[in-house]
Amino acid sequence: xxxxxxxxxxxxxxxxxxxxxxxxxxxxxxxxxxxxxxxxxxxxxxxxxxxxxxxxxxxxxxxxxxxxxxxxxxxxxxxxxxxxxxxxxxxxxxxxxxxxxxxxxxxxxxx
Amino acid sequence: xxxxxxxxxxxxxxxxxxxxxxxxxxxxxxxxxxxxxxxxxxxxxxxxxxxxxxxxxxxxxxxxxxxxxxxxxxxxxxxxxxxxxxxxxxxxxxxxxxxxxxxxxxxxxxxxxx
Numbered sequence: 132x133x134x135x136x137x138x139x140x141x142x143x144x145x146x147x148x149x150x151x152x153x154x155x156x157x158x159x160x161x162x163x164x165x166x167x168x169x170x171x172x173x174x175x176x177x178x179x180x181x182x183x184x185x186x187x188x189x190x191x192x193x194x195x196x197x198x199x200x201x202x203x204x205x206x207x208x209x210x211x212x213x214x215x216x217x218x219x220x221x222x223x224x225x226x227x228x229x230x231x232x233x234x235x236x237x238x239x240x241x242x
Numbered sequence: 243x244x245x246x247x248x249x250x251x252x253x254x255x256x257x258x259x260x261x262x263x264x265x266x267x268x269x270x271x272x273x274x275x276x277x278x279x280x281x282x283x284x285x286x287x288x289x290x291x292x293x294x295x296x297x298x299x300x301x302x303x304x305x306x307x308x309x310x311x312x313x314x315x316x317x318x319x320x321x322x323x324x325x326x327x328x329x330x331x332x333x334x335x336x337x338x339x340x341x342x343x344x345x346x347x348x349x350x351x352x353x354x355x356x
Contacts, residue, residue, distance in 0.1 A: 133284075140282065163343060174246075174332055174347035175285075220284060222345070230275070230336070230345050234284035 134158045135223050137233035145241055150208040152236050154221030157202065161223035161231075166195060166206045169218045169235070178219075179206070211240045245269070248333050248348035255355050261320040263351050265333030273336040274316040275300075275345070276308065278329040285332065291316055323355045 136155045144150045152166075162183040167175035181188040181195045181204070188195050194207045208215055221233040249264040267274065273292050277285040277300075287300030291310040305327060309317040316335075320327055333348040 137284070165344065167347075172350070172352075174334075174349045177344055177346070180344065224343055230334075230343070231287070232277075232285035234282055 133234070134161075135221055135231045135233040137219075137221055137236050139236050140234070141237040141239070143239045143241065144211050146213055147210045150206075150211045150215065150238055150240065152206040152208075152219050152221075152238065154204045154206075154233055155202060156204075156223050156231075158223070158225060158231075159202070160225040163224040164195070164197060164204050165222040165224070166193075167220040167222060167232075168215075169220060175220055208238075211238075213240045213242050216240050246333055246335055246346050246348040248331075248351045250351050251349060252352045253354070255320075255323050255353065257324060257355055259320075259323050259355075261323050261353065263318040263320075263331055263333070263353070265316045265318070265348055266314050267316075267333075267335040267346070268314065269335065269337065269346075270313065271335035271337060271346075272313070273338070273343075274310065275334040275336070276306075276316070276318045277332045277334065278302070279332055279350070280329050288318065288331075320353075323353075325355045327353065328355045329353060 165180040166178040168178045169175040179193045197204045218235045220235045246267045275290040276288045289308040291297045307319045331351045334345045337344045
């Protein structure tokens with residue numbers, strides 16, 4: 132049973148436009164959410180996070196939005212750049228030893 | 243900078259072989275994890291450890307075991323490798339802070355079982 136779901140396996144956007152990656156979760160005990168970015172043949176790297184006490188966190192071109200009532204979070208990348216092309220994983224945590232990941236969304240940013 | 247190092251990047255093993263995947267972190271983290279990544283399935287948790295000699299099963303522990311004899315080192319063991327264990331294996335450790343936990347990954351180990 133996947134507790135964290137990324138329903139779009141892939142997304143393609145034009146350079147300079149907004150990329151929106153979505154993530155849904157089922158476990159209401161999750162209180163911390165993260166996004167990771169992964170290039171081929173490399174381990175995932177941390178991108179941005181948000182605690183359940185917030186509904187928005189911004190870091191440069193990256194913004195994460197959390198809708199607790201809908202159990203939904205999204206990552207916005209504005210403006211998108213070709214170097215952003217990667218697989219993005221959503222993750223959720225309910226405690227120090229618990230981290231669950233979605234299946235990932237492959238983002239392609241076209242020049 | 244946190245560093246999580248996986249000793250082997252690419253391995254090819256035969257069915258039935260015993261396989262060791264080693265992972266070392268240099269930040270004194272208590273919690274360490276082993277995941278495998280497969281297309282369309284994302285990252286699935288195999289085992290985790292929250293202290294030396296302590297281990298807990300994740301979502302897919304069958305066919306695997308782990309060892310944590312020292313805080314900095316967490317090993318994944320495939321007792322008898324099978325072709326369905328061909329995958330990318332990722333080791334990770336967690337940095338805990340007041341605001342939340344951040345997980346740091348190694349570079350990954352690509353295992354092919356033939």
